[in-house]
Amino acid sequence: MEFIIRPLLKEEAVPYEILLLADPSKAVVDEYIDRGQVSVALVQDEPRGIVVLLHTRPETYEIVNLAVEEQWQGKGLGKALLRYAVQQAKDQGAKTVEIGTGNSSLDQLGFYQREGFRITGIDRDFFVRHYSEPIVENGIPCVDMLRLSKEV
Numbered sequence: 001m002e003f004i005i006r007p008l009l010k011e012e013a014v015p016y017e018i019l020l021l022a023d024p025s026k027a028v029v030d031e032y033i034d035r036g037q038v039s040v041a042l043v044q045d046e047p048r049g050i051v052v053l054l055h056t057r058p059e060t061y062e063i064v065n066l067a068v069e070e071q072w073q074g075k076g077l078g079k080a081l082l083r084y085a086v087q088q089a090k091d092q093g094a095k096t097v098e099i100g101t102g103n104s105s106l107d108q109l110g111f112y113q114r115e116g117f118r119i120t121g122i123d124r125d126f127f128v129r130h131y132s133e134p135i136v137e138n139g140i141p142c143v144d145m146l147r148l149s150k151e152v
Contacts, residue, residue, distance in 0.1 A: 001043065008038040021067040025131055028131070041081055050066070060094060098149045101148070102146070103142060119146055120148060
């Protein structure tokens with residue numbers, strides 16, 4: 001399957017339907033979308049995946065959203081988007097790239113670790129504090145944010 005990854009153009013609509021796959025709150029997405037660097041994975045000129053990179057501290061960037069439409073998962077888009085964002089951060093002087101995921105996001109946790117990210121902390125009750133609706137994945141209540149980072 002062929003795809004390209006490129007920055008989202010200013011005149012293009014923000015693909016919320018993809019962003020909301022990774023972050024169920026539009027209000028939370030709206031809070032970071034304008035501050036972040038948004039890139040899309042296009043398949044036949046249609047966005048099928050997205051990554052949002054945010055400069056958070058000196059020499060540190062955070063991937064605040066990474067999502068791929070369900071029918072396109074398992075085809076390399078997520079891995080390509082993750083690696084693209086890490087390279088983008090590195091090109092801009094990052095020494096560290098961070099990412100967070102829910103305690104119940106078992107597939108994502110394994111994926112990030114296979115890509116060299118290591119667990120660096122737990123933000124207890126993050127999803128309870130920031131989201132009004134309960135989140136459940138894999139039959140597990142999503143309450144804590146697991147923080148991971150990678151030196152680049």
